[in-house]
Amino acid sequence: MKKRTIRTQLIISFLVIATLIIGSLSLITLGLTNNHFSKYVNERQEDLLKQYVNTIDLLWENSNGAWNNEEISALSAKALENNFYFSIEDTQGKIVWQLQGKDLEIARSKLKRNAEKVSQKKSVELDETIEDKKKLVNDGREFGWVTFYYLGPYAYTEHDAMFISSMKQSLMYVAFSALVVSIILASWIATRLGLPLKHVSDFTHKLTRGEYAQKIPQETSIIEINSLIDSLNDLSNQLEKQDSLRKRLTTDISHELRTPLTTLKGNIEGMIDGVWKITPERLQSCYDEIDRLTRLIRNIELINKIETNYDHLKKTDVDLYKLVESVIENFTSKISEKNISVKIHGERPVVSADKDKMSQVLTNLLSNAIKFTQKEGRIDFSITSDKNNILLSIEDNGIGLEKDQQFHIFDRFYMADPSRSSSLGGQGIGLAIVKSIVEAHNGTIEVKSNLGLGTKFSIKLPSDSK
Known part of the structure; x- marks a missing residue:
């Protein structure tokens, strides 16, 4: 299939449609014009013949039922001016008047010349001589017949042919002008549509190369294109954030792995070189670092299993209120240490x-709340339900989060305050596990926080998750 630019395709499509519409309208208009004008000429011809029939009736009546050849001859000469001639016969079929010999040849020659002029003016085809016979009646009494002879099917005059010719030329000029205007409009519209789409295409190529900094300005009045531009700009922003997050993720993972490995290496090298004695304390330190690495890898594997559905959920009927109580009981010592008020509503x-x-979801959320809530603070659990969902929230009055941090709080290894989180033993992976588990239950989790005022996590689970 031959490929074209969108500008070329739009111009070709527009011109094809315009040509079809203009051509169809021109043909229809020309056909209707010819049809109506033919009817008009036919009716005019019929009226003219009736006038001649009435004139012949009047001449016969004025001559007291006789025929005046001089008057009929004069009427015949006038008929030739109207591009026909006639003959008259009485009721017995006897010819009363007709052109003969040289006069007949002259009449036919004149009609032929006129027909040629008409045909030359504009494609009006005149057939062989037509005979139109009409009855002559006076005071209700038939006294003869008159037969008219002309070139048919219609008695076009030279002026009639000129009119038809002029109409056809005008239609051609209008069609040509409309086509030229269509070409100009098609080119203009194609440019208006094609240029921003080309910018969009160029921009998407830049995105594939990782160039996220540039944005496309809205430069059209077309809603759909502006919507596409906005979507691409949003995509660019998201990709830029994801790229930044990926780089940070790589750094954080490297840091999480490097720290225990460095400690292990230093301790083992010291013991090998005899600088440090092999003591239970140093062995315990090495064991703690290995355990830290193990927990990190286990947590990463846990998220992957949950997100890829490798870890099948073992669902049972769970009393959520009772489960919250048991999780709170596990943190009794830490809660007492900071004298935090924890309540369930x-x-x-x-x-x-x-x-x-x-239980792991509640444990991670409560652990975070305790870490980042000051002494004598408060933590409130709230459980409600409706026909379709069960809503669980945990709210504290701790240090809170900045607005931009809330967008990434569920990302792996993301820590809103890395230095403080690390000092508190965090790996920035607990909330990622929480989100994965909730979504595995076909639920959703959201966070709302104000810096310095506290944080609220809201979980929505379907009433029937089976």
Whole structure:
């Protein structure tokens, strides 16, 4: 298939449509004009013949039922001016008047010359001589017949042919002018549509090369193209953020792996070189670092399993209120240490869920809330339900998050405050696990936070998750 630019395709399509429309309208207009004008000429011819019939009736009546050849001859000469001639016969079929000999040849020659002039003016085809016989009646009494002879099918005059010719020429000029205007409009419209689409195409190629900084300005009045431009600009922003996040993710993973490995290497090298004695404390330090690495890898594997559905959920009927109580009880010492007030509000709905996985969700959320809530702070759990969903929220009055941090809080290895999170033992992976588990239950999780005022996580689970 031959490929074209969108500008070329638009111009060709527009011209094809314009040509079809203009051509069809021109043909229809020409056909209707010819048809109506033919009817008009035919009716005019019929009226003219009736006038001659009435004139012959009048001449016969004025001559007291006789025929005046001089008057009929004069009428015949006038008929030739109107491009026909006639003959008259009485009721017995006897010829009363007709052109003969040289006069007949002259009449036919004159009609032929006129026909040639008419044909030359514009394609009006005149056939062989037509005979039109009409009855002569006076005071209700038939007294003869008159036969008219002319070149048919219609008695076109030279002026009639000129009119038809002029109409056809005018239609051709109009059609040609419309086609020229169509070409100009097609080129203009194609440029208006094609140029921004070319910019869009160039911009997408830049995106494939990782050039996210540039943006496309809205330069058209077409809603669909502007919407496409906005979507691409949003995509560019998202790709830029994802690229930045990927680089940060690589750095964070490297850091999380490098720190325990460096510690392990230093301890083992020291013990090998005899600089440090092999003591239970140093062995425990090495074991802790290995355990840290193990937990990191295990958490990454857990997310991958949940997101790829390799880890099948073992669903049972779970009393969510009771589950929250048991998770809070596991943190009793840490809660008491910071003298934090932890309360549960709401209903006691039963949800079909994996109890262990949901326990991990609550554990991670409560652990984060305790870490980032000051002493004598508060943490509130709220459980509500409606016909279709069960809503669980956990809200604290801790340090909160900045607005841009809330967009990435569920990303792997993302830590809103890396230095503080690291000092608190965080790996920036707990909330990623939370989101994966909730989505595996066909639920959603959202976060709302104000810096310095606190954070609220809201989980929505379907009432029937089976």
